[in-house]
Amino acid sequence: MTSSPGSIIRMEDTLKAILPEGKFSGPPPPVEAWNPACSADIGMEIRADGRWWHDGGEIKRERLVKLFSRILRRDADGTTWLVTPYEKVIVHVADAPFLAVRVDRDGPPGPSQQLTFNTSLGDVTIAGPAAPIRVETDPETGEPSPYVLVRGRLEAKITRSVFYELVDLAEPDPDGRGLLGVWSQGQFFALGPAA
Template sequence: MPETRPSLDIAARSLAEIGEAIAARGRPPVDNWNPSHCGHSGMRIDREGRWWHEGRRIERDALVRLFASVLRREPDGRHVLVTPVEKLDIDVELAALRVVAMTFEGDGEERRIAFQLNDGEAVILGPDHPLSFRDGMPLVNARGGIEASFERPVYYELAELALLEDPPGLWSNGQFFAFANA
């Protein structure tokens, strides 16, 4: 079945509107599906967040969104594509998703930051979606251990915002994420 849900666009929306839109979106219940492992999908996600199948890049955004909707992170750290009847491994070089845009409201401890992801979803940085660093690169937990890395322009915007704080870091949704040891 083709992906028919439109991307959740964060542009020109308040953080309250973004939060409501996030809450209203349904997702496939991948955490409730426990089919047998069927092998490898022949797919991988490279460091730049591009999806590949058997050496050929998947160019259709709707197809990437469809696959991303059934992506799950296993307790052992592996990424799998899961449906009610099958589970297939997928290789992920850095992070399965990418942050493609951001917006924020407020300053300091009152700030809230929203990220738009390349799978058409959005998250608000905070306790439920924390920021971490791997090899000096920021990653946000998008859902269930699935991480998103940052497109370069968004990373620069994020870093500029972090440099306004002393020590460098980000406040969002009542939590501080330090950049000092990144």
């Protein structure tokens, strides 16, 4: 995919759309509603360790990465984009676009507790019916890969240390399926077999 010839993207307009008040606070912009005609593949990627790269070089400016993370969108076909009202750029994602680096439990243990995850880029998501936790297991190694939904179709991979914290909070499955899992906002999320 390539940009339309002669397309001019005004940085000032783009930044106003992404950061209306010039701050990262507040909800992300409405990327689901933006459907620009111009698209491009310029070698953007997010590697499995959460680092962002462009055209073979790592993007080391944290503020720029945070800015980009606010305009990510994953479409139903699995394609991830950086989206502005004027153009969209494909992002090649090795695993998940975010890393969940912290979890906090609020409330008494059990169904009424709430698990709040923080990502390395400052996103906060509360696990529950609208933000499920899921665990994929490698069929060859048995290694778990846990994720939590952040927004839209974008997930954060739960880091190993945070997953261990979840395992410490785990309880037996209330339906007696031989699984251990955690509760958040009244929803039980299986982490793996009890044995």
